[in-house]
Amino acid sequence: MRKVVVVTGANSGIGLALCERLLSKDDQIRLCLACRNLQRAENARMALASSHPSADISVVQIDVGSVKSVLQGAKELKERYKRIDHLYLNAGIMPNPRICFKAFITGLFSRNVISMFATGEGLLTQEDKVTEDGLQEVFETNVFGHYILIKEIEPLLCNVHNPSQVIWTSSSNARRSAFSLTDYQHSQGQESYSSSKYATDLLSVALNKHYNKQGMYSSVVCPGLVMTNLTYGILPPFFWMFIMPIMWLIRLFTNSFTISPYNGAEALLWLFSRKTESLDSRAKYHSCTSGLGNNYVQSYKMDVDEESSDVLYRKLLDLEKQIRKKITPENK
Numbered sequence: 513m514r515k516v517v518v519v520t521g522a523n524s525g526i527g528l529a530l531c532e533r534l535l536s537k538d539d540q541i542r543l544c545l546a547c548r549n550l551q552r553a554e555n556a557r558m559a560l561a562s563s564h565p566s567a568d569i570s571v572v573q574i575d576v577g578s579v580k581s582v583l584q585g586a587k588e589l590k591e592r593y594k595r596i597d598h599l600y601l602n603a604g605i606m607p608n609p610r611i612c613f614k615a616f617i618t619g620l621f622s623r624n625v626i627s628m629f630a631t632g633e634g635l636l637t638q639e640d641k642v643t644e645d646g647l648q649e650v651f652e653t654n655v656f657g658h659y660i661l662i663k664e665i666e667p668l669l670c671n672v673h674n675p676s677q678v679i680w681t682s683s684s685n686a687r688r689s690a691f692s693l694t695d696y697q698h699s700q701g702q703e704s705y706s707s708s709k710y711a712t713d714l715l716s717v718a719l720n721k722h723y724n725k726q727g728m729y730s731s732v733v734c735p736g737l738v739m740t741n742l743t744y745g746i747l748p749p750f751f752w753m754f755i756m757p758i759m760w761l762i763r764l765f766t767n768s769f770t771i772s773p774y775n776g777a778e779a780l781l782w783l784f785s786r787k788t789e790s791l792d793s794r795a796k797y798h799s800c801t802s803g804l805g806n807n808y809v810q811s812y813k814m815d816v817d818e819e820s821s822d823v824l825y826r827k828l829l830d831l832e833k834q835i836r837k838k839i840t841p842e843n844k
């Protein structure tokens with residue numbers, strides 16, 4: 513049976529590189545690009561089709577920052593497919609990033625310099641806003657929209673005889689101290705990205721607890737530092753070009769400077785061929801690139817505990833109920 517693979521945020525960066533690599537590995541898959549902008553999705557579809565002319569590539573419009581759009585997209589997926597084998601939850605944003613140069617200079621001369629480059633800890637702040645659904649945009653895009661998508665297409669994912677994989681693009685920037693269960697949308701602080709990625713890690717653990725028995729397995733990945741639209745938003749593009757030689761140099765000391773989307777997609781692609789029984793619910797799978805440019809995958813235990821993961825999951829279930837009532841009041 514041909515495997516069905518759905519990738520959110522597939523029209524650029526890591527998502528697009530992943531699609532290219534998936535098709536190169538197995539051009540028999542049925543690939544669906546789930547994107548918010550149909551024109552950009554169509555451009556990506558054509559680019560992929562030109563290098564894989566016989567491949568089955570389609571598009572579905574899903575804006576994960578809007579629950580209505582997720583419901584509509586999920587409906588189309590249910591009409592199109594009987595099951596989904598791999599769901600890559602990759603779409604993500606880091607809006608209005610600001611870099612704290614003081615923390616960067618201090619970090620450069622500290623013992624934590626390598627970890628600072630690997631995680632970006634304490635270097636970035638973001639300015640978030642509230643969406644039409646009344647949620648924090650970073651939380652809704654990076655976490656909740658994807659959560660609703662899973663809930664909506666649950667019947668396509670849950671099959672004990674033929675388990676499916678849900679694979680989140682998380683980050684090493686996920687940090688417990690940036691996240692709070694009492695403000696899980698991060699409406700108060702300025703580290704919404706870090707908070708949303710930590711919430712992703714917690715949610716993945718909870719999904720495993722609730723869904724493994726039903727044949728759905730969730731994993732999280734960190735693609736490393738990759739040059740994409742997201743990172744080009746942090747510093748001006750010319751600056752990145754200017755410091756590129758330094759970036760290659762840093763790669764000699766940390767394997768997390770994957771830099772190209774192709775390299776960044778390594779762990780996402782690696783998970784595609786893993787047996788679900790071999791997956792570790794508490795692990796984050798990192799794409800790594802050595803100083804010589806060789807790609808490999810390393811797994812690290814996540815800094816998550818089951819209790820927090822359960823509490824967040826219950827909060828998301830409550831939020832789901834509220835939002836569904838708001839969107840379809842006749843279901844009250």
Ligand SMILES: NC(=O)C1=CN([C@@H]2O[C@H](COP(=O)(O)OP(=O)(O)OC[C@H]3O[C@@H](n4cnc5c(N)ncnc54)[C@H](OP(=O)(O)O)[C@@H]3O)[C@@H](O)[C@H]2O)C=CC1
Binds near residue numbers: 552734735738
């Ligand atoms: N680059 C890096 O160093 C790292 C990235 N990541 C994560 O990797 C993932 C991919 O990002 P990356 O490739 O770097 O960045 P890009 O900006 O290139 O890709 C992000 C993708 O997500 C899509 N997207 C954004 N918002 C929405 C939305 N509301 N609905 C649907 N799609 C949306 C974008 O679509 P559009 O083109 O329409 O904007 C785009 O296709 C993200 O989750 C990011 O957090 C994690 C660690 C490091």
Ligand SMILES: CC(C)=CCC[C@@H](C)[C@H]1CC[C@H]2C3=C(CC[C@]12C)[C@@]1(C)CCC(=O)[C@@H](C)[C@@H]1CC3
Binds near residue numbers: 616759
């Ligand atoms: C490389 C040099 C000399 C300067 C760049 C400094 C920072 C802009 C840069 C250092 C570590 C980077 C980093 C990220 C963004 C850019 C940095 C802070 C991320 C936070 C981007 C998004 C992610 O999800 C993380 C995995 C990245 C971690 C490292």
